[in-house]
Amino acid sequence: MTRFLKGVPTSVARAYQLALLDLDGVVYRGRNAVPHAAEAIAEAERNGMTIEYTTNNSSRFQHVVADQLRGFGLKVEDWQVITSSVVAARMVAHQVPAGSKVLTIGAPHLREEVSRAGLVPVSNVDEGPVAVIQGWYPEMPWSELAQAAYAVERGAVYFVTNRDLSIPREQGIAPGCGSLVNAVIAATGVQPIGSAGKPESAMYDEARMLNAGEGHDLVPKERSIAIGDRLDTDIEAGNRGGYDSMVVLTGVADPMQLMLAKPELRPTMIARNLTGLNTPHAEPKRAADGTWTCGEATARLDGGRIAVNDVESLDALRAACCLAWERADAGETLDAADLPGFRIDPVAGE
Incomplete structure (x- = not known):
């Protein structure tokens, strides 16, 4: 049975207690912060969310990574950085x-x-x-x-x-x-x-236990969310481990990858960037005629191709993903020629 995107009426930061954030392509690119990332993380923390940072990198000390994050203005303890x-x-x-x-x-x-x-x-x-x-x-x-x-x-x-x-x-x-x-x-x-590294889910499981070891209650999986920019590591690890997940478009993943994603690579939510932690996410819905809607956006079949009403709309991408996944899981073979060419700005605000 196809698992479609979820919505949250308030915000991700209020719907989930623990965010398991990837770093490269999500929080920073090399030495530079991803636009909006530090501000969005700080706002999520003010809304009660706990943040842990997860990375497959095995060579950098936790304090080195934490120092870089603190350089972006974030309040980070070394233990919040979970390396492989x-x-x-x-x-x-x-x-x-x-x-x-x-x-x-x-x-x-x-x-x-x-x-x-x-x-x-x-x-x-x-x-x-x-x-x-x-x-x-x-x-x-x-x-x-x-x-x-x-x-x-x-x-x-x-x-x-x-x-x-x-x-x-x-x-x-x-x-x-x-x-x-x-x-x-x-x-x-x-x-x-x-x-230890993603796409295995051990990193997320150990992150939850390490958080509990710092005097907190163990956060249940259903209150934890994996967030990353790669479908084949961050998102697949979440799916393997039974975690909800959110993909951001500031790194590797792009709209075409998302629409063509196999079931094990599909996220629970899609955001332009980490400002998606602090905004509502409209839930895609299927109409009786097979059209998918998300907020004011629509995705429908038009002569065998998927058409949307706005190629710059994140909600349209969410609707298009649900329609594409539905068709793929019904046995249809989709390729780039069958899908909309989205032009979504990954650094715009949600």
Whole structure:
């Protein structure tokens, strides 16, 4: 059964208690803040929402990321930044006895988190590790990958911080953690038993538990919302874990991707940017003739194509997504020629 977009009559910040925000493309791009992001987060917090920041990056210390966010004028505690190193170390701690030796392949941040989780980071297979955590950092040498392979071959349980195949760098696209993980898999024939990064949902689950560890009650999933700019990481992780989600258009996702999204990649809500935390979201509705409406916007079939009444309207995109998903799930094959060419400004206010 097709799951369509939801609406909220008040605002996301009032409908949900905990926001699990992605960072790159949502809050910042490189060193620069995404327009409206800091102001929208601050307003959501004033409305009672708790914010946690989630990232697949395993090499940056929490305090470094928090300092960057504080530089945008946000009030952020270090613990609110949840990196894949934090999650990976906690995942391993759930699986092996306290004080166990863990071969730690990655940046100093990963080693710090392994120690914080009550485990002992080691760097050589001859030290007898019972588990391996493989992360990423730019200067990672072949010798460290070899140590990971040796330990896995000897039976150490294998975890990774994330499986992103690529990572954007200043000069272009470079191999990410997942590419280096694949090298160890190719050498050993062994798959990791756990990945801390999105699209796995462990990051969201651990974020909720870490929030509870700071003296708060555990926020139920139905009161938590995952927010990101990538359908294949942020939104898929939410769907895998049973979380509602909101995609923003300030990063990777665009209207065409949304209309063509497979069920596992479909968000619960769509916003231009993080100002969507603090505004109502009209709920798309289907009329008896098959037309979808959202607020004043409409999406309908016209000669086999989807037509909307305003290609600059976010509500029209919401209606068009529901119609496209309905047709795709009924067995129709849709491509870009069948869909409207939206021109939505991602940095305009909601």
